[in-house]
Each structure stands twice: as C-alpha cells, then as structure tokens.
Amino acid sequence: MEHLYSNRVRQLKASEIREILKLTQQPDIISFAGGLPAPELFPIEEMKVVTQKVLSEMGQEALQYSTTEGYNPLRSKIAQRLVNVGIKANKDDILITSGSQQGLDFTGKIFLNPEDIVLCESPSYLGAINAFKAYECGFKEIETDKDGMVLAHLEEVIKNTPNVKFIYVIPDFQNPSGRTWSEARRKGLVKIANQYNLVIIEDNPYGELRFEGEMIGSIKSFDTEGRVVYLGTFSKTFSPGLRIGWVLASPEVLNKYIMVKQSADLQTSSISQRELNQFIDMYDFDAHVAKIKKVYKIRRDLMMNTIKAEFPAQAEFEIPTGGLFAWVKLPVNIDTRKVLVKAVENKVAFVPGGSFFPNGGQENFMRLNFSNMPEDKIVEGIKRLGEILKEVM
C-alpha cells in the first residue's frame, strides 16, 4: 500500500521522544530523558475537590460538546495571567489547544507548504522539528549564543533564503539548551520580522519556572504588528496529563488556528478545561508554581553541582536559570547516541543532542532533565553517567 500514503507521511521517521517515553516507564531506570514534571507535586487532593465540584455544579456541560475556541472563563484567566510575561490580552485572543504540541502542529499546517523553510535556533525543540517536518518543510539553523539567536546570522540567512515563513524560538529556558534570550535580542527579533514581513512563533512552556533573576518580557510583548504567535501550556505548571495549552495571536491569525482546530479535533476536553478553571478559582495558582520552582531549583543546583564534580573536565555546560533542562557539550569526537546505549545498560537515560539539530551533524551533546527525578536519583544517575563518560573520553 506504500503508494497510497501521502508524500508528507512517506518522508516521516519515528521520533526518539516516543522510544524515550517508553524507556522511562521502566520503574528501575533513572531517567533524565523526558521533559516530565515532578509527579509528587501534582495537586492530587485539590483535583479531587475540583472534579467533584465541576461534576456537581456543571456535570452535563462538562461532559457535552462545547465550542472550538475553548471555555470562556478559562480563556479569560489565561489572558489575565499573561501580564506575567508583559502581555495585555483578553479571552478573544486565546484558543485553547490540546497541549502546546497541538499549537506547533497547527502552526505547520497554517504556514508551511512543501519546500518552505523554517528558521530556528540551533539547537531547537525536537517535538517542534517533528511537527513542522510533517508538512515537508526544510530548516535553517540560526547560530545562538548565551543571549539568544545571533541576529546578524539570522538576517544574513533571511536575505539568502527564499520561502521563509516563520522564525521559531523558545526564548525562556530553551529546550534543550536551557538558555534565555536577552531583552535586546527579543526586540531585535521583532524588528527583523517586521522588516522582512515574517511571522515569529514564540513557544514558551517554561517561562513561569524562573529560579532567579528578573522576568524578561515575552517577544509577544514587543510585537508591534501582530506577527508574533505565542504558544503556552499548563503542562509544566499544572499537569501534562490534562493536555491543555493555548495559542495567543492577532484576530486574523487566530481565526486560522480556530478553523484548523475545528477540523483537527473539534475542541479540547470540556471537562479538563472546567477542572483547571475551577482549580484556578479555588486555589492559589501562583503559590503552586512557586512550590514547583522551589523544588526544581534544588534539583537544578544538585544536578549542576554533581555534573561539575563527576563529569570529565572537558564537559562544558552553563547553569540554566529556570526551566527543566541542562545541556552538556562533550568533545566533538564523542557520539552521545553510543553513550546512551551504555547508559541504559547502567539503568540511566538522557536524550542525545543530535535530535535537536534538524539538519544533523552534531552528536556531541546531551540533554539532561532535572525536574522529574528525586534528589537521591539525580546524584546517583549523574555519577553513573560520569563514570561512563570517563571511560569513553
């Protein structure tokens, strides 16, 4: 039946995330692989209260079909919370999605023709790369430094590349690098997008998880021409299992996302939206996020200190100031895919960095998640990795 498949599907390959999530299901493995939140921080008791209340007070509505755009009280709350990243919005600017991965898929569907080019940070989030690839695009990777994309390189690439539609960036505690863009780079990016008439896709799943330093306004907050699409999610601040994210965009662009959402899955879960809305009504969401940040900061410190103590001296890394991930650079002759094989034999997992470079060719990086594992396993797992690295380096 091979000839019956679409061109887009014929060129797809199975992604590593999937195999990784399978690995992490083995109970005896120390996994730094997935981007999983700490499950012991999920507000389970509060969810029990909230689910009862929603079913008692609006059970019929919660189990019925509802509108594509999403539950209005939740849309309003999301809009209000966006002041945290410097954005003034109201409910009509928001579409609720089934996680922000769905926002990425819709972005590809809305903007990309085959052969179009996506500009992204080098490295970039592999789930976004896979979502866009499904629409048969190519990628140009833009150089990054500790302040974000190198804008001179970006502009040079734009000038020399036909069929660029958008620039995809994760400006806060980037996945995988952990880096955060400076305000100057954010403003500079908007200026370039305006000048060359491009869209910016700002993916911000981790922005609320800042451990130190001051919040920097989102790129969307500097948007002067309605050309920034902002993707958000509750997966990292509340629960990924509920699958609730959102898209914020100017009315014309948001209307495309709504149309695409309707044909893709009609709407996001009526009951999940109402439960989350009820949680925000009844409990202190900021206090919940503060609790998460406190734990993740301890784990970040522990992981970085243990890496410093246990990894060979040639391993390079920066200290992420928030988010979920550390990013380690090894000498160019080290292939971390091979390191992973040894690691899994020793019951520890991470993601080899190669998958985060859409055009390949850089195999000497490791992405390490510090949010999911408890403290003792962080120490033990990093020690095991350190031993393996000392053997191969």
Next chain:
Amino acid sequence: MEHLYSNRVRQLKASEIREILKLTQQPDIISFAGGLPAPELFPIEEMKVVTQKVLSEMGQEALQYSTTEGYNPLRSKIAQRLVNVGIKANKDDILITSGSQQGLDFTGKIFLNPEDIVLCESPSYLGAINAFKAYECGFKEIETDKDGMVLAHLEEVIKNTPNVKFIYVIPDFQNPSGRTWSEARRKGLVKIANQYNLVIIEDNPYGELRFEGEMIGSIKSFDTEGRVVYLGTFSKTFSPGLRIGWVLASPEVLNKYIMVKQSADLQTSSISQRELNQFIDMYDFDAHVAKIKKVYKIRRDLMMNTIKAEFPAQAEFEIPTGGLFAWVKLPVNIDTRKVLVKAVENKVAFVPGGSFFPNGGQENFMRLNFSNMPEDKIVEGIKRLGEILKEVM
C-alpha cells in the same frame, strides 16, 4: 500576511458546524442542529466515583505524560468490545485519539496529497469533508440507496478517476442520511477495494445505537487484506466532552497513525483515558448504552411521527433504525438555508443539507437530530418547522 499562509489554509472556509454549535448555546432555542447526545443521560454520579478512584489510586500517573498509543487497559477493553461489530482485535491494533474527528484529520494527513480524490457517500459527514479538504483533496460523491453505496457507480467512478486513495463511508445509521448498509454491500465494497488496491475508511460513531433489527458486521470484519481503517468513539455512547475515540488498523497503517498522533498532540488525556477505563471496570457499559438506546428510540419515534403529521406531504423521509439523525428531502425548489433563517427567527434550528454534499448543488435537504432535545421540545420544534415549510412550499 496573506502570502505567508499555506495553500491548504488559504482554500479553507469556516464550517457551519461551528456557527451551529454557537446557536445551540442559546438556552431558548430548540436545536435539532448539532449531533449532541442527551446530556441528562451522562453518568455524572458514576463519574464522581470514578474520578475519585482514579485520583486516589493512580493520581500521579493520571496527571503525567503517558504513551502516544494510549492507556493499555483501555486499549484492551476497546479491542474486546469490538466483537460487538464482528471484529477480533487486541490492544496493539488500537490507537486512542482525541475523539474520532482526530482520526479523520489523521486520515487526511496520512493518505492525501493535493489533488487526490476522496470517494464518499452522497451525502456524507460534513466534519469529515472539512477534515479531508484541509489536505487540498477533491471529492467524488457516489450514489447511495437504502442499502448503501451503489457499487456499480462506485466501480465506474474508480475506473475513470486517477489519484483515488480511499473510500470514506459511515455504514451504520449514516450521518446525515440515517441509512445503514446491507451486509452484501459491505462485502462488495471490500471486494472492490481489494480489486483496485484502495483503502476503506469506516467511520462508525453510531453503530452501537441500534433501536431494532440485527447487528450487521462492520466492514472491517470482512476485511481480508488489512485495508480497512476503522474509526470509533465514546462520544455517542459515553461523553463527547472527554474527547476519546480510537483508530483500529493493520500494524503497518496503525504505525503511521501513531507517528502522526505524536507530532500532532503527543497523546490523548491521561486522566480521561483512566476515568473511562475505570467506568467500564466498575459499571455495566452495555446497560448504559441500552439506557441511551431506549430514550433515543422514543425520541426517534416521536420525531418521525410528528414529521409525518406536521410536515407538508411532499417532504420525503425514511425511518432511521438507529443513531442520532433523521434526513428529510424537500422539493428541489426549496433552499433549506433560507428555511433555516426563518426557523432561527422562530427559535428552532437544524442543519441545511447542502453542507453534506462536498461538491454542492443540493440544497433541498434538512438534517434533524433527535437525540438531544427532550420529548416536549421535539414535538414543539417539529411543529414550528412544519408551519414554516407549509409557508414556503
């Protein structure tokens, strides 16, 4: 920014379902428009028990990321229940989707290149038409009679049409016509798909809601070459607000759906899958479906009898033996879009039939839902429609 959009999105138009769902949110309207289940039959008290149990016994797992394929105990239960439609399957044949609308979207993504042709019943489900259209396909409508597609017409069209990938059908209590395919036609369709090397997409959201007569085996149950993709859902037998459906396909084809699911939204809600699984464990699902059927049969009878009494004699209809919809044919000079305008003025709604013909040109049909409105409103609403029809005919 118009030039930045993909070709697929530039050719999309907003669908009527969306505007219709908005209409039905007005509390004073009698709506026969949406395909909404009866909300008073939702098992709200049972859901209260189930949500507490899931959060108590597996709260962390229910709120965490999980695998793309879906929750294994639920996949197993779905596979087991498929004996009801004559299918032998096991969990590995099943992918859980966010409603069966998502299965339709993935079907377009997996099989359709621009300019490919979808063969469908005339009329066909407008949500499927819109999902496929997003992949820039064309449609050929196949004639239908009371037993399903006219297979001679189907074969003639296949012979004369390049780039056909699949045949999309709803063989049980079809949306919108209410018709059910005979066993002979089902077997004949499989034979034709085998002969011409095509895929069959069997969409079966209503099959379990049979009011009278014997179950006819699904088309998938007659599949000899693994070329039938079967789409199912809990939206009509349990709750659409949870957004849980599934795809059943042969391993090679299912693998494409899984890859596409991963880049589209990673997974369906962890907690919703566990709640539904718990419900099936704790309660009698068949008894719940039987309760729904009993109520819908009463409503079907009431609607059809009232139509017979109140609509002009030129209105033609058949009695659907299950499902959610009645389909009424009016004289060719009647444009039901104009009838809808008058109907909404009189606080009653239905779906004009034109949207169910992908190539247009047939405006003299009405789709009427009988599952959602209570008995008194069915009588009142049909009377109002009858008066309007008498005026215009």
